[in-house]
Amino acid sequence: MFLGIDVGTSAVKALLIDENSATVAETDIPLSVSNPHPFWSEQNPADWWDATLRAIDALHRQNPGALAVTRAIGLSGQMHGATLLGEDDMPLRPAILWNDGRAKKECDALDAALPDLGLRAGVATMPGMTAPKMIWLQKHEPELFAKVRTILLPKDYIRFCLSGDKVTEMSDAAGTLWLDEESRSWNEAAIEACGLLMDQLPKLVEGSDVTGTLRRDLADRWGMTAGVIIAGGGGDAATGGIGVGAVRHGDGFISLGTSSQIFVASDRYRPKPEELLHSFTHAIPGHWFQMAVLLNGASCLQWVARLLGESDIGALLARVEAQHNAPSDILFLPYLNGERTPHNNPYARGVFFGLGSDTNREAMVQSVLEGVAFALSDAQSRLHAAGTRCELPGVIGGGARSRYWIQLISDIMGTPLARYEGAAKGPAFGAARLARLALTQEPVEDVCKKPAIEEVIEPDPARHASYQPRFAKFRRLYAALASEFTPS
Template sequence: MLYIGIDLGTSAVKLLLMDGKGKVHNTVSKEYPLYFPCKGWSEQKPEDWYTQMMAGMEELVENCKKEDIAGISFGGQMHGLVVLDEHDKVIRPAILWNDGRSDKETDYLNKVIGKERLSQYTGNIAFAGFTAPKILWLKEKEPENFARISKIMLPKDYLAYCLSGVHCTDYSDASGMLLLDVKNKCWSKEMMKICGINENQLPKLYESYDVVGTLKLDVAQNLGLSSNVKVIAGAGDNAAAAVGTGTVGEGMCNISLGTSGTVFISSNTFGVDENNGLHSFAHADGYYHLMGCMLSAASCNKWWMDEILKTKEYAKEQNNIVKLGENKVFYLPYLMGERSPHNDPKARATFTGMTMDTTREEMTQAVLEGVAYGLRDSLEVARSLGIIIQRTKICGGGAKSTLWKKIIANVMNLSVDVIESEEGPGYGGAILAAVGCGEFSSVKEASDKLIKIIDTVEPEQDLVEKYEEGYQKFRKIYPTMKELFRTITE
């Protein structure tokens, strides 16, 4: 049988066709615009997502045996606010994960409601990207639109609704709304009251591998597919990507070096760190995960190469970097503020330690190392909970760099496993579809059978010791600069 995975990203929807043995038969990508109506705002039109998804699906299945397609599932950008009226029409453009308009509402939740209460209600504290602050913003700034809300949805779930007619979400994606009691996997009555909404306005909750329905007849006819094709709930992009890299089961770890960076640690039990430095979310395998998210990872290197060095020769710029662990230059990777573990939108990127003999290579090396150190900040929070991590998978554009993988291995003191096929959330979505259709008995079984490791970068003891010394210096820079950042960003 064949399974479709749909990755609803911020710049494009990427569709993937996979068989039951994990082989990818076809991929299609369709772009759509981003809108920035005001400084710091970021929006998209859900209708654009649907139009491009349907166009992509037509291409994806054009040359396959359509009768073999059994299921469709999703990985998608998290936290976005999609609101529908009583006729299930989109009320306004979706407010996205990287939208910064809700600072005031985030402060209200963290400081007035209080982080301790938020953590009790949801297992998390408020971040500007989360959905609940956006709802509060809409309530205050656009009360006429707020009054029309019949359903609140997340981006990928709007697509699932368009395909199946079911208002649904999964626990992993719902975890990032600040409306879900993550530990008990139910909507938080306290958070609904705080936001002025009711449970009827929220979608039904499912596990990521649950079947929510089948293709609506008109959609099936348009695509030339059977109306018996199952629609499976899917997952938030990070949880879906974790499934696609085999990061399933107790203590499994995945590091993503994408535009943003994540440390994703799967767990069979629910846990929260003392300061809520990491997100405590449900995982797509039916259990839980901790996640540290830094807002600028591979984008730091892209900025340094494209805007400062004015070059596209990324690999060439790394060729002469040989003195690992000996760099005297440090880089704070906070180009867009920072999320985990500092939760500080006013944090900024800095270079520290340059002298008259500092070289171009040392500056480039500092950027790569700064991102690795920033990711280690999140790893240390997980370790403080007693979680033992000895190895990690790695994915994302930055993972193509042999040098960066070596730096990660030694900064983290972890074995870094490289997988055979890194297709991101779309592959994870297809795996969830296969599980939902009964191809595998569990997400863990699917992951164990389909994900293959082709290389491992091992840490080297002498470099681990040098980078340990470097990390202890790095971790002192942000606390020293924190108050200054507040004055220079006002």
């Protein structure tokens, strides 16, 4: 058995898979996000650890026999989060998350200091990355900054709690701006530009490497034997790729989780920071990927459902689908947490445009679904401009449960999309596969197979044509409002 743990933004997810990659137990423990100031987004690392303990406790209750014979643990997690430990190895403050936008000015300073950083780090300098957050802390919380002994990413804080090891791996380190993506090593100049020393960063390994073993007291708690290994794991984008077998050049998927991504695997490093794409190291040796990153995905649907007092999202979507007979008269800009691709604007915010006295809740929800699809189409254009295409992306994440939404995305993007079996498992499943690779050292292609395709959803040509004027208006609306989002 192999255990995968994903430290997400909305939940810690844990699952057990067997030697045939079948899931034998799984659970989610919800998390909440704190927004103490405009554009801030934080979580308490202690909440991640508490949720992880509760998740594995739940697996133990579900299937103690399976957990008892588990031999390896893989980790996945939200990327970019600055988890700061002091000399006593305790967190000094809440972690600053991937969708935090406070460090825009610090990005400008970093670009001025290191003009070639985008080509080495694989992405344009963006506020959500770890590096500019540290410059912000040095400027605004200097006493705390001086106490920082170790900087860990979210999943790596959980690794430290599980095993006592301060280690990260390539795919998560890629999102810090401190990794030289091509050489797969720390970029000392970028680290020094943030006022840091190399020994404040964890050791670098590959995602399929062994980083340590589970603490004996935790093994006893869950009825596990001594010597359970922990794999390097990966950032959630890379582990999502591992989970759906996106390991060969050109393999790809669309993730509809809290955020959203279009991911395409690559056989070499192909930086395109000018297109606001992420060109990062994969979680397996000798592989990279390109990715268009949207800070908003299925979270937009959850937000509007909560706003409208709708607790049953499945029933809500059924009503929307039944009413849907044409593109919505309402446009929705889905930038609730800012945006990366294609705007790199942490200040962008959500907008409903075209509301009328006859607007009902189903029309509002339809416009939200369309807005996310328009944003994905916008991001896809940047991948195409970089010469990157994926023939048949699968759709994964919580949003993949809705066939109606996938059809809508296919119609708007003009792209065939695949529905995979078990598509909602996401990064935790990929983390479990990395645990297996670390333990067995099998060939990657033997373990990271694509799931069975339940259905290929083809775009409707007439609907695609009907959406193009709305897509053009969507782009014009953002362009008209872009300068208005910037704080005065």
